[in-house]
Amino acid sequence: MKKLILVAGARPNFMKIAPLMHALKGHRGIQPILVHTGQHYDIRMSGRFFTELNIPQPDVNLEVGSASHAIQTARIMEGFEKVCLEQKPDFVLVVGDVNSTAACTMVAAKMGIKTIHYEAGLRSNDRSMPEEINRLVTDAISDVFFTTSKDADENLLKEGVPATKIHMVGNLMIDSLVANREKASDTSLEFNLLNRDKQIKYNVDFEENQYGVMTFHRPSNVDDPDSLKKLIQIWGEVSQRIPLLFPVHPRTYKNIQNFGFQELIDSYPQLYFIEPLGYLAFINLVQHAKFALTDSGGIQEETTYLNIPCLTVRPNTERPVTVWEGSNKLINLDEILLEVSLILEGKGKHGYCPSLWDGKTAERIVKILEKLEQNEC
Numbered sequence: 209m210k211k212l213i214l215v216a217g218a219r220p221n222f223m224k225i226a227p228l229m230h231a232l233k234g235h236r237g238i239q240p241i242l243v244h245t246g247q248h249y250d251i252r253m254s255g256r257f258f259t260e261l262n263i264p265q266p267d268v269n270l271e272v273g274s275a276s277h278a279i280q281t282a283r284i285m286e287g288f289e290k291v292c293l294e295q296k297p298d299f300v301l302v303v304g305d306v307n308s309t310a311a312c313t314m315v316a317a318k319m320g321i322k323t324i325h326y327e328a329g330l331r332s333n334d335r336s337m338p339e340e341i342n343r344l345v346t347d348a349i350s351d352v353f354f355t356t357s358k359d360a361d362e363n364l365l366k367e368g369v370p371a372t373k374i375h376m377v378g379n380l381m382i383d384s385l386v387a388n389r390e391k392a393s394d395t396s397l398e399f400n401l402l403n404r405d406k407q408i409k410y411n412v413d414f415e416e417n418q419y420g421v422m423t424f425h426r427p428s429n430v431d432d433p434d435s436l437k438k439l440i441q442i443w444g445e446v447s448q449r450i451p452l453l454f455p456v457h458p459r460t461y462k463n464i465q466n467f468g469f470q471e472l473i474d475s476y477p478q479l480y481f482i483e484p485l486g487y488l489a490f491i492n493l494v495q496h497a498k499f500a501l502t503d504s505g506g507i508q509e510e511t512t513y514l515n516i517p518c519l520t521v522r523p524n525t526e527r528p529v530t531v532w533e534g535s536n537k538l539i540n541l542d543e544i545l546l547e548v549s550l551i552l553e554g555k556g557k558h559g560y561c562p563s564l565w566d567g568k569t570a571e572r573i574v575k576i577l578e579k580l581e582q583n584e585c
Contacts (some may be wrong), residue, residue: 209413210298210581211239213291213316216266217247217308217365218282220506221235224303225489226261226459227383227393227570236533237581241295245284245308246271267380277307277338283366284311292319299580302346303327303380305526310342317349322580326573328353329360330526339490339505343526352580354573357529357562377572378564385491386567392491399482402456403470408480414451416496422550424502425457425534429521435541440469441522442544444502449552451478452501453493492546499551501544508536513565517556519547522560534559 214230217223225242226470232240244266258265258392272280284307292300292315300316301324302309309325316323325346331342338441347353353369356363356379364374397410408414422443430436443452456464461481464470473479491510492502500519501506508527511518512534520538530536537557539547550556 209239210531211295211579213241213243213295213297215243215245215288215300215302215308217245218304221303221308222257222261222305223506224380226263226302227380227553228301228573229263230387231574232577233568238574238577239270239375240456240515241297242266243268243270243288243291243312245269245288245312246273247280247284247306248310249416251442257263260263260487261388267327281307281311284308284370285315287581288312288315289319291468292316292321293296297321299324301326305330305339305342305346307338307342310402313346322352323350324352324354324478324577324580325350325358326354327360329355329362329364329374331360331363332524332526334524337532340526351355352576354576356565357527359377359532360527373450375576376564376571377565377576379509379562379571380569380573381506382565383514383567384487385510387512388488389495392488392495393583395492397489397496399480401452402461402483404474404483408453409494413439414453415500419451419453419497420446421494421500421507421537422452422454422500422508423457423500423504424454424458426429428459431505436467437472438471438541439477442541442585444472444479445545446501446548447476447479448572449548450498451480453480453482453497455483455490455493456481457484490526499548499556501548508534509565511535512559515558515560517551519544519551529562529564530559533562 214225216222232238269289272283298315299322303326307465313323334340353364353374355376361374361376369384400407424430454477495514502518503521508518508530512530515535518536520536536556
């Protein structure tokens, strides 16, 4: 029996880990050990995802909490080293591009443990993004590379990774979406507004295909008061044409309060700020939306699968396949109003689902892990 440590640290990791945990349940040759680093420690941002996605409680929770990138990475490395010394795993599998991804890969590589990176090869080519540094570091020292798209394969080959170590397997996020979409449809779409004594309800305050969903948390958009104020004013103008629902990231909401922008938000009656949602409620909200307006990563993939127009307010994306093939479009701040107008006129971008985004990625990964377990690759 080979031991495989699966590392989850932040919200997007859980939707990627869940299909693997299900596929490995009761496996005769591979024992999965789930390690939660605690990088996202708020129950709204992590805990409920274990319940909703039917993931067992983690075998280990490092509970590192929030800190600067350097301190958080150091805490994860210190805690994960102890886990590896105790568990003596044969493999460590990390996902995504958060601090936990790079930190645990560095620990495993230095201890001579074979490391596997799911979502390898994604590149924004923007080193001002902390995630890009994590991607580069992780891929520089990993042993096996699971990719989600052809461009990721090409990036790794350009960086000198042997083709025999690269496996395009598809998209685990889509596995979770496919598996939970029906269950998500049964979740309530009634939300309490933040800082307003009011509840909004589906088919009362907003209707199917007649509202937009937002997610914003990138420092370049929300950490500067002038940029954030301009964004809020644009959101407000859009909301005068169509309701906008924003499950607010804690960092973004903290900045809104610190910068004194709550009164500005309250001046737009259809700009709805709600608490962070669980996975099922969020998917239900997105799948009935007219469009998504975002600076996040995962929602670019989910909207591509659902074929819903997605406007990503960033100069680049590490997921270009969602632009080349999917319904995603990169725009700048000053293009938001025009692009929303096009969507409302029925001219929003649509596309098609990339190769292997079919809900069977976990099955393909397990087959490769079985070969690794038998030393066949």
